[in-house]
Amino acid sequence: MARSWRELPTGRVVHLHAGGDVRLHGDPDAVALALEPLPDDAPALVTYVPRSAGTPADVVADVLGELEAAALAMFPAWLPEADGITGSGGAAVPAVRALALRTGSATRHFAPFLAHLAERALRGEARGTFPPEIRAAGLARVLRAGYRRPEAAILVRMPYELCPSAEEVLVAACEWLAHHGGFGVWLTGPPPRFVDRIETVAAPIPDEVAALVRDIEPGGAEESPLPALTFPPLAGVPHPASAAERRLEAALSPCAWAAGREWNQLHASGPLSNPIRVDLLWRAERCVIEIDGPEHLRPLRLAADRQRDLRLRRDGYAVRRFTNEQVLERLGTVLAELERFLHQCHHGTLEGSLHA
Numbered sequence: 001m002a003r004s005w006r007e008l009p010t011g012r013v014v015h016l017h018a019g020g021d022v023r024l025h026g027d028p029d030a031v032a033l034a035l036e037p038l039p040d041d042a043p044a045l046v047t048y049v050p051r052s053a054g055t056p057a058d059v060v061a062d063v064l065g066e067l068e069a070a071a072l073a074m075f076p077a078w079l080p081e082a083d084g085i086t087g088s089g090g091a092a093v094p095a096v097r098a099l100a101l102r103t104g105s106a107t108r109h110f111a112p113f114l115a116h117l118a119e120r121a122l123r124g125e126a127r128g129t130f131p132p133e134i135r136a137a138g139l140a141r142v143l144r145a146g147y148r149r150p151e152a153a154i155l156v157r158m159p160y161e162l163c164p165s166a167e168e169v170l171v172a173a174c175e176w177l178a179h180h181g182g183f184g185v186w187l188t189g190p191p192p193r194f195v196d197r198i199e200t201v202a203a204p205i206p207d208e209v210a211a212l213v214r215d216i217e218p219g220g221a222e223e224s225p226l227p228a229l230t231f232p233p234l235a236g237v238p239h240p241a242s243a244a245e246r247r248l249e250a251a252l253s254p255c256a257w258a259a260g261r262e263w264n265q266l267h268a269s270g271p272l273s274n275p276i277r278v279d280l281l282w283r284a285e286r287c288v289i290e291i292d293g294p295e296h297l298r299p300l301r302l303a304a305d306r307q308r309d310l311r312l313r314r315d316g317y318a319v320r321r322f323t324n325e326q327v328l329e330r331l332g333t334v335l336a337e338l339e340r341f342l343h344q345c346h347h348g349t350l351e352g353s354l355h356a
Contacts, residue, residue, distance in 0.1 A: 002204050005035075005042035009201070010151045010184035013174045015158075015191045016203040028157045028188035029300040030213050034205045035155070037266060037277035038232045043151035043184060044143040046070060046231040050159060050170055059173030060132055063154070066229035067139045068117070068128060071146070073240035074231075075121035078146035079103060079114070088123045096122055109145075113138040136181035147232070153184035157226070164194040171195045206274060212307065216299045224294035233264040233277070244291050244327040245279065251331055257339055260284055269315050276308050287345040288312055289338065290321045318345050 002008050008016075018030045038045060046067065053059045076082040081099045085092050100118040104111025113130055117138070120128065128135065143152040156174060171192060174185040192198050231241065238245035245263070252258040260282050266275040267288075280289035295301055309319045320341050327334050 002202060004204055005039050008153070008184060008186065008203070010043060010153060010178075011182050012178050013171065013185040013187065014199050014201045015187040016155075017191075017200050018188070018203050018205050027213060027300075028155075029298060030205055030209055031155065031186075031188045031203055033212070033300060033304055034203065034209050036232075037275060038147070042149070043153040044147035044149040045153050045155060046143070046229055047155040047157065047226075048229050049157050049226045051228060052166075053169060053173075056169050056173040056176060057132075059170060060136075060176055062228070063173070063177060064132060064135050064139065067143075068135065069126070070229060070231045070241070071117060071139055071142045072121045072126075074142075074146045074234065075118065077234050078142045079118055082118060085122070093119055093122055107141075107145075109141050110134060110138050114142070117142065133180045136177060136183075140181040140183055143231075146234070151184065152182070153186055156185060156187050158187050158189035158192070160190055162193075167192055167194050171198060208274070208307075209304075212300060212303050216303060224297060226295060233279075235264050235266075236262065238263050239279075242291065242293070242324070244293075244322075244324040247331065248280075248291065248327050248334070251335055255335070255339070257342065267312070267315070267317075269311060276311070278312070282342060282345070285342055285345040286317045287342055288317050288319045289341075290319065291324060291327060292321055293324050 008014070016031055018027050018034075032047060035042060035045060048063055048066065050059065051062060053062065071078065076085070079096070079100055081103070082096050085096050085099075096118045097115045100109075100115035101111045103109060104114045113134055116128065116130065120126075130138070140152040144150065154174075154177065156170075158170070162170065174187070177183050178185045186203075187198065191200060227241075233239040233242075238249045240246075249263065252261060262281045262283065264277060264279060265281045266277055267281070268275040278288045279291050281287070290305075292305075296305060305321075309321075312319050318341070320338070322334055322338075
């Protein structure tokens with residue numbers, strides 16, 4: 001077993017074996033949970049759920065399109081000097097292009113690609129013009145820069161019961177991404193059955209995640225489909241891919257009672273404990289707000305949420321959970337409940353964890 005995520009290979013494709021326990025074999029949710037929050041020794045990491053495709057080029061085009069959408073949403077994290085430049089009018093576009101070109105000349109970025117991507121972020125343009133090879137390498141560098149990591153990797157959730165031709169298409173596309181982008185491409189879920197050239201590597205799954213997996217009963221209700229590509233949040237801001245977090249922040253911004261809030265921060269019970277990431281935090285009031293998407297209904301995630309809420313409560317925090325749908329469809333009610341909850345936390349009249 002790899003002792004740390006840094007030991008897992010980049011620049012090639014491997015299948016991640018999630019530990020020695022038979023219940024952990026090929027469990028993509030266990031691997032995903034072990035990477036939440038992103039460990040300090042892990043590369044910049046995105047998770048990809050493959051869609052049906054006829055050729056490796058189709059898969060590559062889909063992955064690159066999703067990666068570009070993520071990069072555009074993350075702007076200006078990968079070009080921090082551009083923080084504060086907004087809109088596409090006036091001198092904004094020339095200024096951001098100049099910053100990108102200067103950054104590219106002083107780093108390993110391909111300056112024309114970086115400048116083009118930055119301009120698209122300002123203009124809100126989805127389509128690019130560079131060939132796949134340049135996009136793959138450029139997007140890997142952008143991910144590394146955005147998360148301040150030396151490497152980048154794609155966690156691919158292998159579908160179950162792929163036919164031989166579909167498996168070959170997916171693996172060939174993954175190999176292309178590893179070769180041209182320098183990504184580590186880590187397959188999770190069932191190992192390839194028909195392609196025999198992929199090495200299996202044991203992933204470093206923490207004991208607490210392994211214990212959760214062993215406690216989950218197999219089967220159960222059908223799980224909600226996952227987005228094609230997900231990526232970790234950036235500390236200090238709402239998750240760029242979360243419409244609910246961004247809408248809630250826009251509503252909280254003019255509220256005086258919401259001052260002191262911090263988005264996507266890490267909390268550790270002690271110097272030796274594994275940190276957990278909380279969506280929205282008021283430190284002084286010891287108040288935590290979580291915004292849950294449908295993935296939080298998956299059995300392993302649900303069990304992990306209960307465990308982390310208990311840990312936060314033991315550390316003196318009160319926790320309130322809202323769903324994406326509540327924030328997006330009943331924002332006024334959410335704001336009223338949140339203001340009341342924060343007031344109770346501030347005055348010490350609330351104990352324990354509450355759930356919407």
